[in-house]
Amino acid sequence: MGGTFDPIHNGHLVAGSEVAQHCELDEVYFVPTGNPYMKSGVSAAEDRYLMTVIATASNPRFKVSRVDIDRPGPTYTIDTLRDFREKLPDAELFFITGADAIAQILEWKDAAEMFEIAQFVAVSRPGHEMDLAKLPSEHVSALEIPALAISSTDCRARVRGGSQVWYLVPDGVVQYIAKNRLYRPDEQPAL
Numbered sequence: 001m002g003g004t005f006d007p008i009h010n011g012h013l014v015a016g017s018e019v020a021q022h023c024e025l026d027e028v029y030f031v032p033t034g035n036p037y038m039k040s041g042v043s044a045a046e047d048r049y050l051m052t053v054i055a056t057a058s059n060p061r062f063k064v065s066r067v068d069i070d071r072p073g074p075t076y077t078i079d080t081l082r083d084f085r086e087k088l089p090d091a092e093l094f095f096i097t098g099a100d101a102i103a104q105i106l107e108w109k110d111a112a113e114m115f116e117i118a119q120f121v122a123v124s125r126p127g128h129e130m131d132l133a134k135l136p137s138e139h140v141s142a143l144e145i146p147a148l149a150i151s152s153t154d155c156r157a158r159v160r161g162g163s164q165v166w167y168l169v170p171d172g173v174v175q176y177i178a179k180n181r182l183y184r185p186d187e188q189p190a191l
């Protein structure tokens with residue numbers, strides 16, 4: 001599952017867990033973006049990576065990959081998939097997205113080749129229609145998951161406004177955000 005994870009929240013974790021169960025996956029790799037070229041003002045990659053490690057630590061099936069963070073230049077999923085294909089040549093690969101992300105997928109770089117490397121699983125997300133009509137049905141499937149109306153944008157806004165994010169993100173991520181003073185433009189980052 002690729003994402004900017006700024007911060008990772010329980011919607012991401014439920015998506016990974018539900019797809020793992022439904023598709024009988026051995027492992028779910030969370031892959032934080034290095035340079036998400038469609039987003040601006042994103043937090044440092046190492047902070048997003050560390051929050052992802054903290055959030056996934058307790059689940060033995062969950063792993064975190066640095067491939068997108070360690071690759072220079074804009075992050076394209078085609079490169080993520082090529083890297084995974086090279087590292088795991090015999091694995092059946094699935095790429096997990098939300099209903100909002102799948103709606104844009106035909107605009108992603110080398111979309112046709114992406115479909116040849118991995119099966120795409122689009123999970124439901126509150127506030128977003130699942131529309132797969134234009135996508136190749138043999139490569140893309142939809143999965144209804146328990147609705148969690150959580151977004152990283154809302155988590156950041158809450159922290160900025162002094163509201164709590166307990167139970168929207170894992171406890172360790174709440175603590176990481178506070179300790180490192182993330183999402184508070186008026187505060188200096190910790191040394």
Ligand SMILES: Nc1ncnc2c1ncn2[C@@H]1O[C@H](COP(=O)(O)OP(=O)(O)OP(=O)(O)O)[C@@H](O)[C@H]1O
Binds near residue numbers: 098101124126149
């Ligand atoms: N609550 C959710 N339910 C289902 N899927 C989700 C949810 N939140 C995010 N996703 C999916 O997880 C992937 C990574 O999302 P991302 O890291 O951009 O989080 P986000 O909450 O959408 O962030 P932002 O609000 O900053 O845009 C995307 O495919 C997105 O559709």
Ligand SMILES: O=C(O)c1ccc[n+]([C@@H]2O[C@H](COP(=O)([O-])O)[C@@H](O)[C@H]2O)c1
Binds near residue numbers: 002077078101
């Ligand atoms: O490959 C692309 O062109 C592309 C364009 C936009 C998003 N993506 C991927 O989609 C995933 C979710 O991205 P985002 O920006 O919604 O956090 C993440 O793995 C991104 O690298 C990929």
